Amino acid sequence: MGWTPLGGEEADGPDLTMGSFRHSTTDAGLFRVIRDGIEGTSMRGLRRAKDQEIWQLVTYLRTLSGAVDPASLPGSMEAGRAVFERLDCGRCHMVRGQGGRLGPDLSRVGERRDPDELAEDVTTPDAAVSPRWWTVRITRADGTVVEGLRMGEDTFNLRIMDGEERLRSFARARIRSVERIEKSTMPAEVLTDVERDDLVAYLASLRGSDS
Amino acid sequence: MRPLGWSVAVLLVLVAQVAPAQDAPGDGMPLLSPVTWERLLNSDDEPHSWLMYHGALHGQRFSRLDQINRENVGRLELKWAHQIRQLDRNQTTPLVVDGVMFITESPSNVTAVDAATGRAYWRYEHPLPDGIRLCCGRNNRGVAILGETLYMSTNDAHLVAIDARSGSLLWETELADHTKGYSKTAAPLVVGDTVVTGIAGGEFGIRGFIDGYDTATGELRWRTYTVPGPGEPGNESWAGDSWRTGGAPTWLTGVYDPELDLIYWGTGNPAPDWNGDLRLGDNLYSSSVLALDRETGRIVWHFQFTPHDAWDWDAIQVPVLADLELNGELRKTMLWANRNAFYYLLDRESGQFLLGEPFALQTWAHGLDENGRPILRENVYPTTEGTRVAPIAGGATNWWSPAFSPRTGFLYVNSFDAEGIYYQRDDEYEEGSTFLGGGHRMPLAADHYKSAIRAIEATTGEIRWEFPITPRTRSGVLATAGGLVWSASVDGYFFALDEETGEPLWRMSLGAAPHASPMSYAVGGEQRIVVAMGNVVFVFGLTEK
Numbered sequence: 001m002g003w004t005p006l007g008g009e010e011a012d013g014p015d016l017t018m019g020s021f022r023h024s025t026t027d028a029g030l031f032r033v034i035r036d037g038i039e040g041t042s043m044r045g046l047r048r049a050k051d052q053e054i055w056q057l058v059t060y061l062r063t064l065s066g067a068v069d070p071a072s073l074p075g076s077m078e079a080g081r082a083v084f085e086r087l088d089c090g091r092c093h094m095v096r097g098q099g100g101r102l103g104p105d106l107s108r109v110g111e112r113r114d115p116d117e118l119a120e121d122v123t124t125p126d127a128a129v130s131p132r133w134w135t136v137r138i139t140r141a142d143g144t145v146v147e148g149l150r151m152g153e154d155t156f157n158l159r160i161m162d163g164e165e166r167l168r169s170f171a172r173a174r175i176r177s178v179e180r181i182e183k184s185t186m187p188a189e190v191l192t193d194v195e196r197d198d199l200v201a202y203l204a205s206l207r208g209s210d211s
Numbered sequence: 212m213r214p215l216g217w218s219v220a221v222l223l224v225l226v227a228q229v230a231p232a233q234d235a236p237g238d239g240m241p242l243l244s245p246v247t248w249e250r251l252l253n254s255d256d257e258p259h260s261w262l263m264y265h266g267a268l269h270g271q272r273f274s275r276l277d278q279i280n281r282e283n284v285g286r287l288e289l290k291w292a293h294q295i296r297q298l299d300r301n302q303t304t305p306l307v308v309d310g311v312m313f314i315t316e317s318p319s320n321v322t323a324v325d326a327a328t329g330r331a332y333w334r335y336e337h338p339l340p341d342g343i344r345l346c347c348g349r350n351n352r353g354v355a356i357l358g359e360t361l362y363m364s365t366n367d368a369h370l371v372a373i374d375a376r377s378g379s380l381l382w383e384t385e386l387a388d389h390t391k392g393y394s395k396t397a398a399p400l401v402v403g404d405t406v407v408t409g410i411a412g413g414e415f416g417i418r419g420f421i422d423g424y425d426t427a428t429g430e431l432r433w434r435t436y437t438v439p440g441p442g443e444p445g446n447e448s449w450a451g452d453s454w455r456t457g458g459a460p461t462w463l464t465g466v467y468d469p470e471l472d473l474i475y476w477g478t479g480n481p482a483p484d485w486n487g488d489l490r491l492g493d494n495l496y497s498s499s500v501l502a503l504d505r506e507t508g509r510i511v512w513h514f515q516f517t518p519h520d521a522w523d524w525d526a527i528q529v530p531v532l533a534d535l536e537l538n539g540e541l542r543k544t545m546l547w548a549n550r551n552a553f554y555y556l557l558d559r560e561s562g563q564f565l566l567g568e569p570f571a572l573q574t575w576a577h578g579l580d581e582n583g584r585p586i587l588r589e590n591v592y593p594t595t596e597g598t599r600v601a602p603i604a605g606g607a608t609n610w611w612s613p614a615f616s617p618r619t620g621f622l623y624v625n626s627f628d629a630e631g632i633y634y635q636r637d638d639e640y641e642e643g644s645t646f647l648g649g650g651h652r653m654p655l656a657a658d659h660y661k662s663a664i665r666a667i668e669a670t671t672g673e674i675r676w677e678f679p680i681t682p683r684t685r686s687g688v689l690a691t692a693g694g695l696v697w698s699a700s701v702d703g704y705f706f707a708l709d710e711e712t713g714e715p716l717w718r719m720s721l722g723a724a725p726h727a728s729p730m731s732y733a734v735g736g737e738q739r740i741v742v743a744m745g746n747v748v749f750v751f752g753l754t755e756k
Binding site for chain 2: 029107151159161
């Protein structure tokens with residue numbers, strides 16, 4: 001799955017450290033992408049490179065994912081799933097089509113976050129909040145206030161998902177003010193070290209179809 | 212004979228005019244209420260949304276919105292545009308649901324944007340594996356919706372369900388093995404709680420089918436093969452084992468009649484495309500329309516437009532459903548301007564052929580017999596030296612949507628008058644490789660031929676007017692209750708014609724060729740007209756007064 005938040009923070013190229021690649025699933029395919037480029041994008045092929053150099057690049061790309069075998073982590077995936085359920089994380093987070101929409105979809109979080117990052121995510125959720133998950137508080141012209149998660153923001157408009165998971169669009173010209181809250185809406189649960197490790201092991205196991 | 216259209220059309224237009232004004236865009240009111248089956252059944256009653264690929268289950272591509280009309284169309288201006296990130300052909304017909312627009316993008320992606328401003332909420336990108344076999348580009352034409360779930364075909368022959376509010380993947384089902392030449396490009400069709408969808412790959416010797424899936428879980432409910440197997444009716448129309456690689460793909464969205472409870476779907480060419488000697492017989496159910504039982508997918512009736520098709524003409528068009536008065540009797544009919552250059556009127560209850568007339572240049576048949584079967588001319592099949600026949604392999608029209616207006620009773624079709632040279636050659640099926648059995652070329656550049664938007668009187672097949680456009684144009688047509696017919700031309704113009712006369716009333720040069728069909732919706736009580744041209748989705752509305 002390739003869900004992309006649209007907060008205006010995107011770089012042109014995709015993240016190469018996720019362990020999966022949008023245009024290829026095989027080394028031969030990566031070779032082709034690097035040599036030929038991707039039609040219709042700014043990814044140009046390295047047609048003058050030697051085959052050996054391209055294979056070296058393929059090998060390097062394969063090292064970037066830092067993929068960790070969840071089974072090698074100190075926590076228990078099964079116990080972590082139980083922690084996930086006990087804390088009702090699914091109220092806000094979707095995993096393979098089940099769950100809420102008020103937090104990031106975690107179906108493949110194990111591919112994009114390493115265990116240290118996951119541990120930080122669950123213990124100090126405010127440490128690094130993606131702009132997609134900031135809250136905006138909008139005061140309308142009539143004084144009423146609407147809050148929601150920031151789905152998109154541009155020069156003239158704001159788009160949010162409110163607490164009831166509804167999409168809303170606001171024209172800046174029609175509102176009185178907007179306040180940005182650059183914090184996570186996720187509660188900082190107090191976890192024991194064991195619970196934290198279990199939860200991290202479970203989250204690290206959430207990957208593509210082979211997990 | 213007279214089309215029913217008038218009284219019904221007038222009523223619907225009035226409904227559209229008195230519909231309550233929507234909230235002003237940008238006020239932050241909640242958008243996107245769930246799309247129930249009832250809403251899909253009655254989509255004509257809420258023309259501010261565009262709830263499925265054809266706009267409605269009957270496939271007419273007619274919008275009841277009349278705010279933009281023959282008098283004020285000159286005040287049209289660009290409201291916003293959406294740039295697609297890929298350079299592939301842009302074949303999308305967006306959906307609009309209560310102020311949110313869903314735009315599919317090549318190869319297998321979808322973006323949700325605010326229908327008032329074009330600004331994005333989310334984007335879903337489907338990861339594609341290597342080795343996908345595509346005859347004709349990394350295309351995607353649209354999504355379907357039920358509740359708050361979008362359904363989309365992907366080039367690797369999967370069907371995906373996506374949460375309409377967040378873009379999250381809900382489930383994913385593989386229909387067939389993409390390494391064997393199966394792929395998917397068409398918008399699915401929601402019928403009740405079943406999502407109905409077809410398959411592409413007619414140039415790779417696949418065995419075509421139409422599937423019905425549980426909308427909630429993605430589980431297969433039924434599969435109907437378009438090439439019958441041994442012991443099934445129609446298998447005898449294939450010599451030897453040729454049915455195994457018989458093609459007959461289903462790569463365009465079908466339609467549904469709720470009263471008859473029948474799904475209608477067109478099928479593509481038999482494989483190999485141009486060597487009919489490798490598959491002697493009529494090759495059922497290639498180049499046909501099928502009427503399917505909703506619950507089981509069982510074939511209730513079929514009509515084959517081009518038996519033993521050796522020209523790659525397919526029958527991949529939109530089955531347009533309309534109730535027409537014929538000889539004083541109201542008939543449930545199906546209108547079909549076929550790629551083989553004949554316009555057909557069928558009884559959609561029984562499949563009975565009612566009439567057929569050429570709507571474009573054709574040199575392959577003397578005409579159609581009383582059952583609608585073509586009466587072939589001599590020496591029209593492909594040969595090793597080449598056989599000159601009209602229409603071309605690309606057809607007198609193609610998958611681009613026609614539009615039917617109940618106001619005029621006309622079917623508006625983008626048509627092409629040209630001849631091609633068809634070659635036959637030996638071929639052997641190899642899994643995952645093209646299986647064509649020949650080739651085709653146009654002897655002259657397209658400029659030597661003629662494209663036109665034609666208004667076909669549905670009950671007679673008579674051409675009532677035509678508007679010539681630069682050949683060869685690949686654009687669908689939209690009709691709206693404001694008396695306008697919308698289409699685009701290969702030289703980059705988007706234009707509006709008078710529904711009665713074909714007179715051009717408005718045009719704008721957008722600088723790139725179309726590969727899609729226009730649609731219409733309204734936001735904040737203002738009508739919008741949408742067309743995808745080049746790699747951009749353009750949205751037009753009236754200037755402020």
